[in-house]
Amino acid sequence: MSTFSDLFSLFIKSREINVSALTAYCNLDRSTMYKLINGKRTPTSKELVRQIASFMNLNPVETQELVDAYLLTKVGWEAYYRRKNVLDFILNFDELRLDSAFPASSSQKFRPSAQSMESSSVPLTSQLHLSAALQQMLLESTSLGSDSIRIFAQPEHLQTLNVANFLANYQAHIKIEHILCINNNKSLIRSQRNYNIQCLKRMVPLYGTLHDYQPYFYYDNVNSHFNNLNILPCMFIAGTSAILCSSDLKEGILFSNKDIVELLKNRFDEMLKETSPLTQEFSTGLNFHLKNFSSIYSSSQEVYSLSAEACLIPFFTPDLVDKYMRKDFPDRSDMIADLNNYIKAFSSSNLHIYFSKDGILNFLMTGYIREIPDSIYTPPVDMADRLRLLRKLSEHINGKWDIRMMKGPMDKFPLPLHLSITSNYGYMMFSRCNKELVYIMLKEQNILNSFYDFACSLEENEMLCTYEETAAFLRSVVEQNTLRASSLS
Numbered sequence: 001m002s003t004f005s006d007l008f009s010l011f012i013k014s015r016e017i018n019v020s021a022l023t024a025y026c027n028l029d030r031s032t033m034y035k036l037i038n039g040k041r042t043p044t045s046k047e048l049v050r051q052i053a054s055f056m057n058l059n060p061v062e063t064q065e066l067v068d069a070y071l072l073t074k075v076g077w078e079a080y081y082r083r084k085n086v087l088d089f090i091l092n093f094d095e096l097r098l099d100s101a102f103p104a105s106s107s108q109k110f111r112p113s114a115q116s117m118e119s120s121s122v123p124l125t126s127q128l129h130l131s132a133a134l135q136q137m138l139l140e141s142t143s144l145g146s147d148s149i150r151i152f153a154q155p156e157h158l159q160t161l162n163v164a165n166f167l168a169n170y171q172a173h174i175k176i177e178h179i180l181c182i183n184n185n186k187s188l189i190r191s192q193r194n195y196n197i198q199c200l201k202r203m204v205p206l207y208g209t210l211h212d213y214q215p216y217f218y219y220d221n222v223n224s225h226f227n228n229l230n231i232l233p234c235m236f237i238a239g240t241s242a243i244l245c246s247s248d249l250k251e252g253i254l255f256s257n258k259d260i261v262e263l264l265k266n267r268f269d270e271m272l273k274e275t276s277p278l279t280q281e282f283s284t285g286l287n288f289h290l291k292n293f294s295s296i297y298s299s300s301q302e303v304y305s306l307s308a309e310a311c312l313i314p315f316f317t318p319d320l321v322d323k324y325m326r327k328d329f330p331d332r333s334d335m336i337a338d339l340n341n342y343i344k345a346f347s348s349s350n351l352h353i354y355f356s357k358d359g360i361l362n363f364l365m366t367g368y369i370r371e372i373p374d375s376i377y378t379p380p381v382d383m384a385d386r387l388r389l390l391r392k393l394s395e396h397i398n399g400k401w402d403i404r405m406m407k408g409p410m411d412k413f414p415l416p417l418h419l420s421i422t423s424n425y426g427y428m429m430f431s432r433c434n435k436e437l438v439y440i441m442l443k444e445q446n447i448l449n450s451f452y453d454f455a456c457s458l459e460e461n462e463m464l465c466t467y468e469e470t471a472a473f474l475r476s477v478v479e480q481n482t483l484r485a486s487s488l489s
Contacts, residue, residue: 004073005039007066008052012037015056025055042073046462071461079453083461085194086454089201090306093414093430096204120257127249131161134236134243137254138166141174141239148175150268152235154226155180155202160249168209176206176213179268179275182444185221195222196446204430207279207438216275217444237264280441304352304455307418308359310403312369314346315392320385324377335376352402352455353393354464356413357473360390360405364481371418371429373437383485387478394474398467405465405473410458421452 001009012019023033026048035041043049049070053063072080089096124130141149149167151158158164158178167176183195206213226233232244232252242264245252255261305311321339329335363369367380381389397403406413418429426442442448458464465473 001039002042002073003077004042004066004069005037007069009037011056011058011062011066017056022052022055026051043070046070075457082194082197082450083454083457085197086450087409089197090414090417090419091409091412092201093204093417096201120255120260122254122256124243124245124252124254126251127160130243130245130249130252133252133254134161134163135166137236137238137241137243138163140241142167148177150235150237150265151176151178152233152268152271153178153180154222154234154247155199155206157234157247157249158206159202164205164209173211176210177268177272178206178213178215179271180215180217180278181220181222181225182217182278182446183222184219184446185223194450196444197450200447207430207440215278216272217278218275235264235268237261237268276443278444280443301350302352302422302456303346303349304354304421304452305419306354306406306413306421306455307371308356308413308415309363309370310355310360310390310393311351311353311371311418311420312363312389312393313371314343314351314353314401315389315396316343320389323385324379324381326376326378329376350401354404354406354410354455354458356406356411358411359413359415360474360477362415364390364477370415370431370437383481387482387485390474390478394471394478397471397474403470404467405470406458406463407465408461408463410463419451419455421448421455423452424448426451 011017012022019033019037020030023030026033028036032041036043043052046067049067050063053066058066068080075083122133124133138149151163167174180199182199203215206215226247230247233247234243234245234249234252236243236245240256240258240261242255242261243252244255244264255264316339318336318340321336321343325332325336325339364386367383367386369377369379369381393403416430420427420429421442426448427439428442429437429439431437442451
């Protein structure tokens with residue numbers, strides 16, 4: 001039996017379905033139908049599953065449950081839930097960014113007792129006590145002009161303690177070094193959450209608000225470090241103080257003794273040598289992007305671009321680059337050459353450009369291209385050039401590149417997010433609250449593989465329009481806006 005066959009059999013019994021009639025309705029032979037019921041065969045398509053659901057008069061919720069059971073059986077529970085977690089990450093990305101917009105609470109201030117003030121260590125006996133002590137420690141550290149903050153904890157600990165919001169309000173370009181554990185243990189429990197993707201979700205507010213945040217990772221079983229009988233596995237060091245605390249954040253110790261704090265700093269720095277960067281942020285390193293990714297794209301077999309607005313950079317011609325590049329940009333001629341080489345690199349790649357209907361309409365309405373930093377070009381793009389770029393996009397449909405509009409849940413792809421993924425490299429781009437673009441290179445292979453697998457699975461999960469549907473939509477909006485532009489001129 002399988003997940004699909006279990007649910008299928010349950011519906012047959014509860015609805016008292018005539019199997020022979022169902023077999024004829026689905027145009028299957030008797031042997032094939034009974035193999036589907038007994039779990040010896042999996043349906044060939046979602047269409048067949050929906051045909052079965054239609055005959056059994058299932059409601060929309062029950063139909064979706066049957067489709068989900070089919071997908072889970074087809075790809076396995078691990079891949080199914082991993083893809084589901086990536087989809088959740090994408091569709092809820094706007095909410096992740098908005099989390100960083102709320103100010104941190106400063107109503108609680110850590111006030112040690114008279115007795116503890118004479119001690120170099122202070123016990124922290126509740127999450128509220130710990131949170132207040134940590135915020136006070138970070139505040140004092142930033143006010144003293146400390147050069148860095150060292151953190152050894154998981155992203156969920158930072159989220160619970162409101163670290164991102166607090167530092168966003170008080171940090172002065174301070175360096176954050178964060179060591180976390182990436183799970184390499186395959187759980188035997190069928191969890192609906194991929195832990196490593198959940199880590200990335202919780203880190204988005206840190207990227208969105210902090211200007212010098214660098215996470216480092218090591219592989220291990222997360223539970224063995226943070227959810228078993230470990231006394232004080234989390235560590236925060238800032239300025240002249242340090243906190244060690246439990247993984248449930250209910251108890252800890254604040255140290256202010258110089259020798260102890262120095263010992264913990266040295267211990268952290270030694271651990272740092274055994275880790276690798278989880279991501280690489282290059283929000284101000286556009287040259288790094290252009291020079292490195294041009295070689296990456298030209299050498300990669302498959303490149304997936306997922307964004308609300310279509311990836312339009314490959315369709316820029318040298319005259320458009322020159323027209324919209326800021327005239328006062330430093331070393332303008334060199335940057336134009338780098339941009340043109342970057343654009344040429346796409347020609348030798350197998351490029352998949354997936355976009356949403358709302359993204360195209362937003363580009364036509366505003367003329368803004370979110371994947372290009374405002375610091376290097378002069379928006380908005382003229383209406384004539386908007387239509388020219390969309391015509392070029394449309395002309396390439398059914399050509400060498402795979403250009404299609406997303407549908408279903410992916411039709412709601414968030415406007416601020418852009419994903420560019422290959423099997424070996426990938427990055428996500430989004431804007432901070434101040435609209436500055438942030439590029440995060442995904443360096444950890446498990447997370448990168450999750451996004452790459454998700455991008456590859458969009459077609460089989462019926463989240464892409466056909467080439468004909470995509471071309472028809474683009475032709476329609478181009479024709480409508482061409483006529484509108486002509487009538488206004």
